[in-house]
Amino acid sequence: MTFRLYSVVAILLLPTILFAQSSLPASKPQSSKPTAASESGGPYPTMSSQSKQRGEKVFELFDSGHTSAFWASLSEGTKKNYGGEQKFAAAIKNIRDHFGTEKKMVDEIIAPFPLTPWTLYSRLSIFTKTEVQVITSIGINEHGQVDAFQIGPEKTPSQGRFGGYKDVTKLKLPFSGEWFVDQGGRSVFLNQNFLSDDQRFSLDFVLLKNGRPFSGDGSDNAQYYCFGQPLLAPADGLVVDVQDGYQDNPPGRPVEDSPRGNTVLISHGNAEYSRMDHLKQNSIRFKKGDKVKQGDVVGACGNSGPTPAPHVHYQLQNSAGLPLPDSLPAQFVDYIADGKPVASGEPVRGQTVSNAGAAQPASTNQPGSK
Numbered sequence: 001m002t003f004r005l006y007s008v009v010a011i012l013l014l015p016t017i018l019f020a021q022s023s024l025p026a027s028k029p030q031s032s033k034p035t036a037a038s039e040s041g042g043p044y045p046t047m048s049s050q051s052k053q054r055g056e057k058v059f060e061l062f063d064s065g066h067t068s069a070f071w072a073s074l075s076e077g078t079k080k081n082y083g084g085e086q087k088f089a090a091a092i093k094n095i096r097d098h099f100g101t102e103k104k105m106v107d108e109i110i111a112p113f114p115l116t117p118w119t120l121y122s123r124l125s126i127f128t129k130t131e132v133q134v135i136t137s138i139g140i141n142e143h144g145q146v147d148a149f150q151i152g153p154e155k156t157p158s159q160g161r162f163g164g165y166k167d168v169t170k171l172k173l174p175f176s177g178e179w180f181v182d183q184g185g186r187s188v189f190l191n192q193n194f195l196s197d198d199q200r201f202s203l204d205f206v207l208l209k210n211g212r213p214f215s216g217d218g219s220d221n222a223q224y225y226c227f228g229q230p231l232l233a234p235a236d237g238l239v240v241d242v243q244d245g246y247q248d249n250p251p252g253r254p255v256e257d258s259p260r261g262n263t264v265l266i267s268h269g270n271a272e273y274s275r276m277d278h279l280k281q282n283s284i285r286f287k288k289g290d291k292v293k294q295g296d297v298v299g300a301c302g303n304s305g306p307t308p309a310p311h312v313h314y315q316l317q318n319s320a321g322l323p324l325p326d327s328l329p330a331q332f333v334d335y336i337a338d339g340k341p342v343a344s345g346e347p348v349r350g351q352t353v354s355n356a357g358a359a360q361p362a363s364t365n366q367p368g369s370k
Contacts, residue, residue, distance in 0.1 A: 042142035046117050047211030052110045055121025055138045058146055062136075063102050067092050075145035095151060100129030107189065109350040111182060112206070112213050114309035115252050117142055119211075124154065124189045132156070135189055155188050157195060160326070167316065167331045168270040171234040172294055173347075174314055175301075178336075178354040179205040179226075182311060185348035186329075193315075193327075200327040202315030203347060207301075213309065214251075221248055226301045227280070227310040233266060233292040234274050234332075240320045241265035244284045246304040254306045260313075261305020264298050265320060272328065273320055277313040278304050 044051045061070040067089045071079070074088075082088045106124040113120055123136045132153045139148030163186075173179070183204035185191045193199045206213045207226035214223045221227045227248075243263045249255055262279040264286070280302030286292060303310040317325035333344045334356045347353045 041117065042144070044119070044140060044142050044144040045211055046112050046119050046142060047110060047208065048119070050144075051119035051140050051142075052108075052121060054140050054144050055110065055119065055123075056108070058138050058140070059102075059121075059123055059136060062092065062096075062149075065096060070146075073144075073146045075141060075143075075147050078145075078147055098129065099127040099134055099151070101127065103128050106133060109190075111350065112180070112208060112211060113139065114182075114206075114213060114311070115218055116147075117212055117218075118147055120148075122189065133189075155195065157188070157200075159186060160197070160200060162201075162318070162326055162328050165329050167272065167328070169235045169268040169272045169316075170333045171274070171316070171330055172232070173332055173335055173353060173355050174232050174234045174274070174276060175205065175229065175312060176232065176355070177207070177229075178352050179312070180208050181347045181349050181351045181353060182206045183349055184346070184351075186346075190349040196327075198317075198325060198327055199315055201329045201346075202313060202327055203330065205312040205314070205353075206310075213311075218251055218309075221251060221303050221310055224251070224303075224310040226312065227303065228283075229301045230297040231276055231279065231299050231301055231312060233294055233296045233298050234314075235266075235268050235294045237266040237268040237274070237292055239264060239286045239288055239290045239292060239298075240267045240273070242284050242286065242288050244279070244282055244299075246281060248281050248303045248310075249305075249307070251303065251309050254308050256306050258305045261307065262299070262302060263305075266292060266298075267320065271318050273317050273325070275315050275317060277315075278302055278307045278311065280304070 044054050058073055071085045071088055102125045104126040106126060108123045111120045118139045118141050121138045121140060125134050127134050130153065135152060135154045137150040138146060141147050181203060183191045183193050188194050193202045207229060209225050213225060216223045246258050246261050260277040262281060263275060263277045264284050266274045268274065280300040281304060283300035283302065284298060286298055292298060301310055301312050316328040316330040318328055319325040329346060331344050331346055335342050336354050336356050337347060337351045341356060
């Protein structure tokens, strides 16, 4: 997850309605400091079935034209930024006039926000007045209020010349325990990285407990469950690049002092290279020219470079840098996805994945339930 993706996340974190060429007036500038998280939570815990059902209900209010009820679902802070119910209703009508109503739901996913204890409910739909699929994203806080709403047509970039690529290297997931796939898959709905030529098939993983990526208010990297967790070599190989000196950013304050932050690049032969970015400062255990074995601890999860919050960014690529690398689909072997064994596959957003046969830490990645 680089600064490009953070820009998308920042839009969602602001109480903004976006679609085509029409939107509500711009919101007031927001602080880059993350919103304080509530320890006590509420009746709609992050990543819970209650939050998912609430997202579905809010979408129904929008789609059915019940604008007053939709307005009532917004948090008070969000309402202030919209300039009143009349302007809000006019903007919603404009959106519905443009897209029509939902004809078919194609897919839906819930995911956690990186900086706040919200559930992001995302829905992919076919509408009556447009030929392209439409993505609706709704941020639900733990009190069931709407803190973000975004709707727009799904972009459909080409998969490129490596769309049908099959890996030679037998890759294992680069971590121990169960992790949530925050970005992964072959569409913009599943994977915001898909918009980028050089990171098209890359993946982002986060570690959750009780549905949240962090404890406390999330203002310190140490509160993130994945921060400092060991990252593993996905296969045997030769270390061909190491960057290890960049500081870890405070959550919500990405910097562009480097393209990828602290990073390690491993050559597996056959023009296949594994890259892990945003590692913790001074955590990489190998230097350029060292050989690694599959499962070796190569470093630790961090928050360096252009990224808003700690996470694991992994990609398979076809060169070490010259010529500029192309992203390759990464087919991992012998792993568990949502409790089911996968002999070989590509993790997608919304799944919980782990290497098969590995001991799993207690309470990790379990959504809250109240």
